Amino acid sequence: MQRAVTKSPVRDHKGPLLALAFTFFTVGVASLSVVGLGRWVSHDLHILPSQTGLLVTAFALIYAVAALLVQSLFGHWPRHRLLVTGLTVMSLGLLMSAGAASFAPLMIARAVTAIGAAMVGPVVTATGSLLVPPKQQGQALATVFGGFTIASVLGAPLASVLAPSIGWRGVFVALAGVGLLAAALIIRVLPPIAPGQRVTVSTYRQVLTIRGVRSTLLVTLLQIAALFTVYAVAGSYLSGRFGSSAQWISATLLGFGLGGVLGNALSNVTVMRFGSHKTLLFTLLASAVLVALLLIAPNLPWMGLTVFFLWSAFANMFQAPQQARLIGLHPAGRGLMLALNASILYLGISLGSWLGSGLLPRLGAAHLAWPALLLLVLAALVSYHGRPPHRPVIPALR
Template identity: 35%
Template sequence: MWFRILVLAVGTFALGTDAFVISGILPDMAHQLNISVDLAGQLVTVFSLTYALGAPVLATLAGNVGRKRLLLFSLSLFVAANVLAAVATSFGVLIVARVLAAIGAALYTPTASAVAAALAPAEKRGRALSLVMTGMTVSLILGVPLGIVIGSQFGWQMTFVLIATLSALALVGVLALFPTVANPPAIKLSTRLALLRKPTVFVTLLVTLACIVGNFTVYTYLGPFLQQVTHLNGVGISSVFFLFGLVGLLGNAIGAYSIDRWGAVRTIVPCVVVVGLAFLTLSLAATSFLTVAVAIAMWSIAGTTILPAQQHRLIALSPEGPGVVLSLNSSAIYLGSAGGLLWGSDGAFHATDHARLDR
């Protein structure tokens, strides 16, 4: 069971690398395509919005498709989309590639989480969901730095080749190792959206949305902020981002234990409080590198614990259709990331201006 769930985590690792690495290779992409960095940045927004708006619709259209077949299709589409991005010679083709990649990701992520939950016994479901989401965390530690290094040394196209290769490995693993997973009953889009009228589901999704907006708002301008407050250079800032992801692994482990031991709600509430305190510390008391490092560690540990706990909570609230609520949760995640990127980019702009004036 655990090896199969690890294969699913390889898929989320590829998806996480694809989602986060773009920011690091945008300047090179913009230069080679003769477009502005701002315009190239729309590749991130297009991906996030396509995922967010498409997840519930795609889950409805794919309701009768077997779970293993759906995993294979979504990974195949994701591989093809990244191959297309690697050979793209125009911004228009890249936009198409990002839309296709978002569709593949929107199909894969909730399906992988639902399959992991189905494979695991009830008392180990939290650990199974945490392991799948660990792929996202590890992508911040290894995938994004590796993708940026490869892009800088061999061209940004090779970054997409790396992502396609990782996705293909997950594809082969699913094809070779996974059994047929019981298909949930088909549910209409109207029924899916009707879940939003359930107060407990709606509030839980709002928690996901708020947490992701906060995370991405701060994460977007963390680099300029570190430069201004701690006066770190590029290598130092990269090291902080690496440590952010590395400490996040501890958050995944803590979350897995806490969810199975004390339940989702008792895990989520203190984590939200800790993240809020970390952000307050960064805003009001960031006077030294040590203070900033402690705040970032608190944020990383608590922040990475929240998502699997949210998934566990949503499955408990709608056990008859876990894929439905997980697709809505995925929509909330990517709506939050798009909102955080837009809001955070404004903060990054002002932070960079202040840093420039200070020099």
């Protein structure tokens, strides 16, 4: 019988946490690399560039739905099995992507990839929080989420660099290999972890009645939607708003990713010093100030780079304490809470991408930041008024 690691931390949790971070990295590059492959896919399959954008939107929507269904169908599985199965399915989807001969099979392959990724993402963060004592959960979540943050830096640029030499199909094959390597690391490094519980529709309804859950999830939705309203159309936005050349756009996107790494690294420090509630509110207000700056800043490429760097830093400072807040609302159902957060996160990506691509032609680059600013102000208001109680009342879940 396997020993469950739930009450006390493992003696050396650094290795397992890094393995989980690498696993989350594979999920990130599997989802974001298609952005860097868009023009090669479009040219090879003879499809419009806008159709390649649908590959991102479809992935996000399927991930959002699958993250909830996985908890219902497989939430009771041992975490090793769930992670390895998800990584295997994700790698299969990437191999199917490499072999797609037209747009329709590629969409199906991306759906398979998204389902596999949804089996991994929420479980990775929940597992990381189980490896350490409660006081270290924020640091553990920041470490694990750091893998996804690094993927946001390297995913699209790395795919774009590799595509000319090995082709976009070769990139998908390479990513499948990375996914299988992550599965091997999980088998090798991760200690036995207690499985979660099977989740029913009734369970979801009861969890959503816990005070603070709905408002916290709404804040996640608004925050990420605001970010992707601009980021999803970053190339066109930077060119139109700041006159950025192709080189400046590449530098700005790299700066955006590096800002995310910095923000993720600083999140635990700020939470330890100021508490999660103040940290979350501060990141939202700081992001709102930076988005307002996008509306009035001089038309200079370096200004766009600076604002994107800082906005990404504060946006990624938000993620770890937000996940820790959700776990605190219902510690016994951390897997379910993080699955809900992941689902809402990807719904926010879809919403923001849809808003950005739809509003840019209508509002123009000069005014696109207005919807993002509105979303952030709403997020700050909901976060301020929806502060969870010190001892949340948790109904008995059947």
